[in-house]
Amino acid sequence: MFGQGASSAMEPQITDIAILGAGAVGQLICHQLHSAGLAVGLIARESVSTSEATDWQDLVFCPLPSTDASADSVSYRVPKVSLDSTGLQQVKLLIVCVKAYQVVDAISPLLDKLSPQCHILLLHNGMGPHLALAPKLQGRGLSLGTTSQGVLRQSRWQVKQTGQGLTQFGHFTGPALPHTLRDGLLNAIPSSEWVEAIIPSLWQKLAVNAAINPLTALHQCPNGTLAQAQFTQTITSILDELVEVASHDGIALDRQMLEERVYRVIELTAANFSSMHQDVAHHRPTEIEQINGYICDRASAHGLSAATNAQMCQSIKQLSAITSPA
Numbered sequence: 001m002f003g004q005g006a007s008s009a010m011e012p013q014i015t016d017i018a019i020l021g022a023g024a025v026g027q028l029i030c031h032q033l034h035s036a037g038l039a040v041g042l043i044a045r046e047s048v049s050t051s052e053a054t055d056w057q058d059l060v061f062c063p064l065p066s067t068d069a070s071a072d073s074v075s076y077r078v079p080k081v082s083l084d085s086t087g088l089q090q091v092k093l094l095i096v097c098v099k100a101y102q103v104v105d106a107i108s109p110l111l112d113k114l115s116p117q118c119h120i121l122l123l124h125n126g127m128g129p130h131l132a133l134a135p136k137l138q139g140r141g142l143s144l145g146t147t148s149q150g151v152l153r154q155s156r157w158q159v160k161q162t163g164q165g166l167t168q169f170g171h172f173t174g175p176a177l178p179h180t181l182r183d184g185l186l187n188a189i190p191s192s193e194w195v196e197a198i199i200p201s202l203w204q205k206l207a208v209n210a211a212i213n214p215l216t217a218l219h220q221c222p223n224g225t226l227a228q229a230q231f232t233q234t235i236t237s238i239l240d241e242l243v244e245v246a247s248h249d250g251i252a253l254d255r256q257m258l259e260e261r262v263y264r265v266i267e268l269t270a271a272n273f274s275s276m277h278q279d280v281a282h283h284r285p286t287e288i289e290q291i292n293g294y295i296c297d298r299a300s301a302h303g304l305s306a307a308t309n310a311q312m313c314q315s316i317k318q319l320s321a322i323t324s325p326a
């Protein structure tokens, strides 16, 4: 378990890497980079309680002290300096760990404050935000990533790693991520790799999320329940549609391998509740539009139908509407 202690005043430091989004994944990556001795800071919303969501304009910057890098349990300080007064201009890499539906709104207020050379790396479930963001980056480089590390947020500044898993990064558009930063990331994050073609990797992870997340939210069950025969037909259809749509997008996926991967994740994470299950349970917005919704969007772009994925979207939206507080 990694925790963050009380706030204290402290001079802003120059950080090479800033992580936007202090959710479970953001804090875990921050801890991993910090432990590897990299100069990293978190950018988070001033108010972080889910019930009082604030605007993405109200951001604070939390540069971490570069000490105590080896301990398992780290006590961070949160100086909460305003974004303007920090070394944001010095940041060479911004890792975006917010939810998929927040990406564009979260980055937009930062774009004028970051240097034109700052590289952006998106790390979230689902697909789509990269397409909306790329034209806004004013020539900055964009990389994309996906992680299967399991992590749970236990309290505001405490996260617990619940599983090891592969993390993949790769270039998408614009100038490439400088080698020193790329090597730093790969050294710091366990089981991470740089892939030449990141889009097929994102489709593979999309398949896992498209099959597991909506069904676990709809049936209010842990991931392992999906191994039961009653779910086989739906999972098969979700994957069939996804493979067909991806192939029209120029991405050839191995259908058999994909199914094996989905069932392996179901088995390895049997006791876990998917992120969408948790989002629905906590009355938060879900990533359905960027997961099954992305498959539907790409299907209609090619004149195809993706009926089962569309059904998942509709059912999750209905469930969210019913369960959201009045």
Ligand code: KPL
Binding pocket: 125, 208, 209, 212, 213, 223, 265, 269, 272, 273, 274, 275, 276
């Ligand atoms: O990524 C996940 C999620 O919950 O979003 C899986 C792989 C389904 C693990 O729960």
